[in-house]
Amino acid sequence: MKTLLTVLLTLLAASPGYAMDKGEEAPNFRFEASWNTLPGARQLTDYRGKIVFLEIWKIH
Amino acid sequence: MPHLVEVNEKYRDKGVEIIMATDVDKAPELEKFIADKKLKLGVARVPDIYKLVKAQGYPTSYGIDVDGNCIWRGHPQQCNDSLIEGWLKDLRAPRVPRKLHDALSSAVNAYDNGQYGAALNGLEKLLKHKDEKIKADAQYVADLLNGRLEMNKAAAVIHRNSGDLERLVALLEADARDFSGLDYAKDCASEAKKTKAGKAYKECVEAREKLARLKPTLATMKPADAQKALGKLSKDYPDTPAGREAAELAREFEEKK
Numbered sequence: 001m002k003t004l005l006t007v008l009l010t011l012l013a014a015s016p017g018y019a020m021d022k023g024e025e026a027p028n029f030r031f032e033a034s035w036n037t038l039p040g041a042r043q044l045t046d047y048r049g050k051i052v053f054l055e056i057w058k059i060h
Numbered sequence: 061m062p063h064l065v066e067v068n069e070k071y072r073d074k075g076v077e078i079i080m081a082t083d084v085d086k087a088p089e090l091e092k093f094i095a096d097k098k099l100k101l102g103v104a105r106v107p108d109i110y111k112l113v114k115a116q117g118y119p120t121s122y123g124i125d126v127d128g129n130c131i132w133r134g135h136p137q138q139c140n141d142s143l144i145e146g147w148l149k150d151l152r153a154p155r156v157p158r159k160l161h162d163a164l165s166s167a168v169n170a171y172d173n174g175q176y177g178a179a180l181n182g183l184e185k186l187l188k189h190k191d192e193k194i195k196a197d198a199q200y201v202a203d204l205l206n207g208r209l210e211m212n213k214a215a216a217v218i219h220r221n222s223g224d225l226e227r228l229v230a231l232l233e234a235d236a237r238d239f240s241g242l243d244y245a246k247d248c249a250s251e252a253k254k255t256k257a258g259k260a261y262k263e264c265v266e267a268r269e270k271l272a273r274l275k276p277t278l279a280t281m282k283p284a285d286a287q288k289a290l291g292k293l294s295k296d297y298p299d300t301p302a303g304r305e306a307a308e309l310a311r312e313f314e315e316k317k
Binding site for chain 1: 064067075076077078079080081082084087089090091093094099100101102103104105106107109110112113114115116118119120121122123124125126127128129130131132133136139144147148150151153154157207208210211212214215218219
């Protein structure tokens with residue numbers, strides 16, 4: 001029982017939770033480095049007034 | 061990714077910005093990738109971005125409105141013209157992000173309508189108000205507006221230095237309108253007018269139009285002919301964004317020969 005509980009808790013902790021979805025405020029993340037982004041922008045709130053297409057990606 | 065390049069070219073000047081965020085921790089690897097792909101899309105290295113947006117797979121993409129709220133989530137391949145044009149219908153000035161003292165209602169109203177010059181002028185007296193709450197709220201809005209103004213000034217410097225005069229004029233004209241009532245707006249209007257009347261601006265427009273006409277024909281041309289046509293354009297308009305793009309494309313055709 002204890003093992004099962006540990007497994008469940010581990011799974012819950014590893015779960016990414018609910019993904020950011022429609023209507024939710026986007027977290028204001030900061031750029032540690034950036035290329036070709038909006039001149040002067042260092043974080044997401046610098047894009048206020050623009051519509052942003054945000055893609056989360058990885059180099060394969 | 062190629063379709064995002066198209067989206068970027070088509071909608072960037074209409075108010076849509078692409079941010080490709082990655083948490084890759086090896087900056088040189090990322091830099092090499094951007095250089096190898098000649099990527100012109102906005103790329104940002106953001107530690108923990110995957111966790112921050114609670115992404116559930118790669119790649120995941122989001123649409124974010126002018127106030128910073130998520131309006132769409134999906135796969136990048138689902139991003140198409142009708143989706144973006146739907147978002148653009150809601151393109152407006154961002155709203156003040158928090159509730160403020162009623163004394164600021166007129167300035168907040170101006171801000172929400174994109175009349176930033178009027179908003180800043182309206183805040184002037186409130187910044188010296190004896191009520192600390194009003195003063196702090198006025199300072200908060202003034203900081204938002206001055207931050208925007210400084211960012212636009214920084215962008216103008218970049219466009220000016222790179223000879224991207226069409227983008228410079230678009231920015232100056234927008235600021236002349238939005239910050240109307242301030243000396244800054246007058247300066248913007250005057251520089252926009254002067255720039256538009258100049259030879260360099262006309263060359264930027266001509267080069268862009270010529271490259272736009274040339275591009276669709278490149279695929280059917282022999283690499284040597286395509287290289288020649290692009291080379292001529294880049295030589296005729298060396299200091300323009302389209303001229304530089306033509307030079308880059310000519311190099312690609314040189315490699316294909």
